Amino acid sequence: xxxxxxxxxxxxxxxxxxxxxxxxxxxxxGMAYNSYVVLDDKIAVMDTVDKNFTHEWLDNISAxxxxxxxxxxxxxxxxxxxxxxxxxxxxxxxxxKIVANAKTFSMISQFFGxxxxxxxVVVKNCESLDLGERALTFLFAPxxxxxxxxxxxxxxxxxxxxxxGFGKFGALDADEEWDDEARRYYIGIVGKxxxxxxxxxxxxxxxDIRIICPLHGPVLTENLGHYIGLYDxxxxxxxxxxxxxxxxxxxxxxxxxxxxxxxxKLKAKxxxxxxxxxxxxxxxxxxxxxxxxxxxxxxxxxxxNAGIFPxxxxxxxxxxxxxxxxxxxxxxxNGTWSPLAAKIMKEKLSAxxxxxxxxxxxxxxxALNREVEGSLNALADELCKDYVARSSDxxxxxxLTALFKIGYGLYVVTCxxxxxxxxxxxxxxxxLTSQPNRVAVTINKANYSHHVISQSKKLNxxxxxxxxxxxxxxxxxxxxxxxxxxxxxxxxxxSDNGLYFLNNYINxxxxxxxxxxxxxxxxxxFICRITEARVLSDTDTMTYAYYQQNVKPKPATxxxxxxxxxxxxxxxxGDTLPDDFVCPLxxxxxxxxxxxx
Numbered sequence: 094x095x096x097x098x099x100x101x102x103x104x105x106x107x108x109x110x111x112x113x114x115x116x117x118x119x120x121x122x123g124m125a126y127n128s129y130v131v132l133d134d135k136i137a138v139m140d141t142v143d144k145n146f147t148h149e150w151l152d153n154i155s156a157x158x159x160x161x162x163x164x165x166x167x168x169x170x171x172x173x174x175x176x177x178x179x180x181x182x183x184x185x186x187x188x189x190k191i192v193a194n195a196k197t198f199s200m201i202s203q204f205f206g207x208x209x210x211x212x213x214v215v216v217k218n219c220e221s222l223d224l225g226e227r228a229l230t231f232l233f234a235p236x237x238x239x240x241x242x243x244x245x246x247x248x249x250x251x252x253x254x255x256x257x258g259f260g261k262f263g264a265l266d267a268d269e270e271w272d273d274e275a276r277r278y279y280i281g282i283v284g285k286x287x288x289x290x291x292x293x294x295x296x297x298x299x300x301d302i303r304i305i306c307p308l309h310g311p312v313l314t315e316n317l318g319h320y321i322g323l324y325d326x327x328x329x330x331x332x333x334x335x336x337x338x339x340x341x342x343x344x345x346x347x348x349x350x351x352x353x354x355x356x357x358k359l360k361a362k363x364x365x366x367x368x369x370x371x372x373x374x375x376x377x378x379x380x381x382x383x384x385x386x387x388x389x390x391x392x393x394x395x396x397x398n399a400g401i402f403p404x405x406x407x408x409x410x411x412x413x414x415x416x417x418x419x420x421x422x423x424x425x426x427n428g429t430w431s432p433l434a435a436k437i438m439k440e441k442l443s444a445x446x447x448x449x450x451x452x453x454x455x456x457x458x459x460a461l462n463r464e465v466e467g468s469l470n471a472l473a474d475e476l477c478k479d480y481v482a483r484s485s486d487x488x489x490x491x492x493l494t495a496l497f498k499i500g501y502g503l504y505v506v507t508c509x510x511x512x513x514x515x516x517x518x519x520x521x522x523x524x525l526t527s528q529p530n531r532v533a534v535t536i537n538k539a540n541y542s543h544h545v546i547s548q549s550k551k552l553n554x555x556x557x558x559x560x561x562x563x564x565x566x567x568x569x570x571x572x573x574x575x576x577x578x579x580x581x582x583x584x585x586x587x588s589d590n591g592l593y594f595l596n597n598y599i600n601x602x603x604x605x606x607x608x609x610x611x612x613x614x615x616x617x618x619f620i621c622r623i624t625e626a627r628v629l630s631d632t633d634t635m636t637y638a639y640y641q642q643n644v645k646p647k648p649a650t651x652x653x654x655x656x657x658x659x660x661x662x663x664x665x666x667g668d669t670l671p672d673d674f675v676c677p678l679x680x681x682x683x684x685x686x687x688x689x690x
Contacts (some may be wrong), residue, residue: 094687095481097129097250097252097306097312098250098252100132100133100161100250100302101129101130101131101132101194101197101247101248101250101252102129102130102132102157102186103126103127103128103129103306103312103452103461104128104129104138104150104153104154104156104157104371105124105126105127105142105150105153106125106126106128106130106142106143106146106149106150106153107124107125107263107264107266108123108124108125108126108143108145108146108263108264109264110123110145111123111124112149113503113537113609114354115261115282116176117378117519118278118281118282118378118684119376119378120261120262120263121270122262122263122264122267122274123263123264123267124174124262124263124309124374125264125265125289125309125311126142126146126174126175126308126309126577127140127141127306127307127308127309127310127312127543128141128142128150128153128154128254128503129142129164129248129306130142130154130158130159130160131222131224131227131229131256132157133225133227134224134225134227135224135250135592135633136158136161136162136164136165136226136228137164137165137166137167137192137222137227137229138154138163138165138166138167138170138182138189138565139167139169139254139306139518140167140169140175140176140183140244140308141166141168141169141175141177141181142174142177142178143173143174143175143383144177144178147177147178147181148184149151150178151178151181151185151392151603152282153410154463157256157349159394160196162186162188162189163186163187163189163194163224164189164190164224165189165190165191165214166182166183166186166189166190166191166192166193166231167193167229167245167254168191168193168197168201168618169243169244169245169254169256170239170241170256170257170308171200171201171239171241171244172207172457173204173238173256174625175308176201176204179191179201179204179205180205180207181544182469183388184323187376189208189212189619190212190213190214191212191213191214191242192214192229192231193213193214193215193216193243194215194216194217194218194241194243195215195233195363196240197241198215198243200241204320204622205465210621214320215644216231216243216613217231218231218232218233218234218243219231219232219342221649222318224251224572225442227247227248227249228248229243229246229247229248230236230246230299231243231244231245231249231336232244232245232246232296233255233428234258234286234287234289234292234293234684235345236255237257237283237286237289237290237293238257238282238283238285238286242256242257243256243585243613243684244256244258244265244293244378246300246302246392247256247385248596249401250303250304250352251300251301251303251304252302252303252304252305252306252618253297253300253302253304253305253306254282254306254307255305255307255308255579256307256308257283257307257308257309258283258293258307258324259275259305259310259320259324260275260278260307260309260310261274261278261307261309261310261311262274262309262310262383263276263310265310267506270495271311271313271320272323274310274323274356275310275320276323276333276382276385276386276513276650277379278310278376279313279324279327279381280310280327280378280381280385280415281381281382281415283424284327284385284416285414285415285416286328286413287327287328287416287459288328289563290324290327291325291328291329294321294325294328299617302315302317304403305317305320307566308436309651313471314617316635322582323391323507325674329562329564330385330416330418331419331527331562331564332385332386332388332419333386333387334365334366334386334388334431335365335366335387335388335480335584335596335597336348336365336367336368336386336387336388336389337362337364337366337368337387337388337389337390337391337476337523338368338370338380338384338386338389338390338391339352339355339367339368339369339370339391339410340370340372340380340382340384340390340391340392340405341370341371341392341393341394341405341425342371342372342373342393342394342395342401342402342404342405343371343373343393343395343427344395344397344402345379347395347457347459347461348393348394348395348425348427348457349371349429350460351425351455351457351461351465352369352391352393352425353369353471354461354466354469354507355391355393355425355455355469355472355473356369356614358469358470358473358604359473359477361411361445361473361475362473362474362480362481362485362487363480363481363487364477365479365480365484366384366387370383372402372404372405372407372408373402373404373440373487376419376513377404377407377408377411378437380408381408381412381415382413384412384417384420384493385415386540387609388421388597389420389421389423389476389616390420390421390422390423390474391422391423391424391425391476392405392408392409392422392423392424392425392438393424393425393427394424394425394426394427394434394438394441395427395428395434396426396428396431396432396433396434397434399431399433400433400437401433401434401437402434405434406432406437406441408631409438409442411453412442412493413442413444413445413512414645416445417442417445418445418446418447418448418449419446419447419448419560420447420448420449420451421448421449421450421451421591422442422450422451423450423451423453423454423455423470423475423476423478424438424439424450424451424455425437425455425456425457425469426454426455426456426457427456427457427459428456428457428459428588429458429459432456432457432458433569435456441579441631443447446605447536447560447585449560451472451475451633452457452467452475453471453472453475454468454472455468455472456468456505456603457586463515473617474641478628478629478630478631479596479629479630481584482627482628482629483551483594483596483627483629484676485542485561485667487590487654488611488625489628490589490625490626490627490628490629491625491626491628492601492627493530493623493626493662494601494628495556495602495603495611495626495628495629496524496527496530496532496603496626497636498556498600499522499523499524499532499556499634500634501520501636501637501638502522502556502557502634502635502636502637503518503519503520503557503561503566503636504518504520504522504554504556505517505518505519505554505555505557505565505569505595505599506518506519506536506546506552506553506554507544507552507553507555507592507593507594508542508543508546508549508551508552508553508592509543509549509551509591509592509593510548510549511549513574514578514580514592514593515541515542515545515574515579516542516543516569516574516579516593517536517540517542517569517574517579518520518569518570519534519535519536519554520637521533521535521536522534522554523569523617525620526636529622530622530623531608531620531621531622532554532603532605532620532621532622532623533617533618533619533621534554534605534618534619534621535616535617535618535619536616536619537560537615537616537680538615538617539615539675539680540573540577540680543617545561546607546619547610548604550607551590551591551592551604551605551606551607552592552601552604552605552607552619552621553588553590553592553593553594553602553603554602554603554604554605555594555595555599555601555602555631556599556600556601556602556631556634556635557598557599557634557635558598558599558600558602558632558634558681559632559633559634559639559643560597560632561599561635561636561644562598562644563644563645563646565598566644566645566661570661570678570680571608571661571679572640584596584597585596588602588604588625588627589604589624590606590623590624590625591602598627599629599630600628600630600632600633600634601626601627601628601629601630602626603623603625603626604623604625604626605619605621605623605624606621606622606624606628607619607620608620608621615682619660643661644681645660645661646662648662648663648664649662649664650664653666653669653689654668654689655667655668655688655689656665656670656687656688656689657686657687657689658676658678658681658686659681659685659686659687660679660685661676661678661679661681662688663676663678663679665686671683674686681684
């Protein structure tokens with residue numbers, strides 16, 4: 094029994110005997126089954142534990158109660174590792190009631206042959222239960238990762254009891270970082286249900302959360318933004334870190350040799366992280382988790398029985414059933430007489446969303462030779478193009494094909510006043526002349542960056558690619574750099590002029606030095622010479638039209654009357670939109686609003 098707050102106690106247990114969680118995930122450091130007691134005028138016990146720990150758990154509850162009796166058992170999730178002792182609890186405390194939703198009670202009946210009809214408190218989504226000084230509010234989280242799941246918010250201590258959310262493998266005394274085992278747990282068990290997790294995160298963002306109490310793993314009390322940020326990344330299928338995972342299967346060692354050779358070439362060309370997995374020997378759940386963690390994936394397999402090697406088949410199935418997407422994927426195949434592996438692997442990934450397949454496919458005919466090494470070099474060049482462009486030592490800093498990336502698109506402009514870095518979204522960048530090369534960037538005077546660039550005379554223009562998620566636009570476009578750090582959590586490097594450029598979601602950038610300034614009523618135009626230009630990828634530039642059609646979420650206009658900003662979705666409620674109205678989020682004027690129909 095551990096004290097979380099003055100009135101909330103941990104009464105869970107550690108399982109050191111389990112070898113496979115859910116019959117498939119190796120847990121060498123055990124597993125925690127968490128349960129909690131909330132003391133108030135009335136007392137609620139949050140969930141039960143695995144069947145092998147009945148008496149230890151009941152002893153923990155008794156110690157926390159200190160002679161009192163519980164009024165409620167709150168059942169958030171019906172998997173047996175959390176619900177196995179419902180009947181034992183109800184027999185031990187015959188005056189207690191079960192608090193759950195309707196789906197949960199139907200499952201209780203299935204598991205125990207009794208739904209405790211005379212002791213039910215059936216709750217609805219967002220309904221609250223009054224315990225005295227606090228209320229418990231129930232937030233339904235269907236398919237995170239069973240349909241009956243709900244989370245519970247304690248208004249007094251600002252605790253989110255998060256069911257399986259924010260859980261991890263490992264007993265509570267396991268000496269390890271949270272991220273790796275939480276990632277493996279999330280991707281393996283919850284990974285398919287990213288959209289449902291995103292819905293829960295949207296509900297949680299409006300709540301004051303001081304403590305997160307999951308059903309597995311440690312109680313989270315510090316740096317909650319880190320954990321919530323990782324869940325946002327994982328559930329939106331964005332990559333967490335730049336790097337390349339090479340997953341291979343090999344029969345006689347030749348495909349393994351090709352994978353190892355590629356790994357060496359990638360490291361030499363500046364890949365920030367290269368991770369190699371032998372799928373026949375590694376923990377498959379770790380390999381799957383890292384495929385979701387990193388930005389690029391190379392699959393290497395021999396052709397086997399006119400198909401692919403069984404371990405590769407299993408690996409790709411594990412990716413696709415968890416909605417693998419938003420990654421760059423490359424292939425290495427091997428075959429002595431009829432290589433088919435690359436074609437089959439690509440077909441198996443065909444249903445995945447937003448995959449970019451490398452143009453170079455390496456085909457090994459039995460064993461490595463000079464031709465294969467040449468193909469591996471070409472693949473390494475392709476996969477490392479953006480890494481090379483980021484490198485101060487290896488980059489081509491006079492690649493004026495960066496000018497070809499300019500269109501009527503959307504850009505991140507970065508600048509600095511010497512003390513603080515800043516950035517913003519702009520949509521007006523144009524090449525004025527080619528001899529000499531001159532570029533114009535127009536910025537609203539209301540933006541803090543206009544003030545900074547006017548003083549520093551320096552800026553970087555980052556050409557956003559179609560891979561850029563909406564979070565980039567929210568971060569750089571909908572808030573002021575004067576009052577926040579826009580680069581917090583953003584992977585960046587510095588160009589020769591000392592300013593940031595984005596490592597991801599751009600296809601090129603240009604460093605500019607202001608030579609002239611043209612003043613307009615609301616905007617200022619900076620006419621600049623190019624001091625550096627790099628191309629990071631061949632991904633298409635994010636045009637304004639592409640942003641509108643594919644990136645920007647549909648505005649929440651249902652039931653509202655007024656006008657909506659076509660740029661960011663801000664809703665102005667009123668019969669008439671003033672001609673001089675400026676959107677408080679993206680700073681666009683009345684011309685960029687349309688009437689809600």
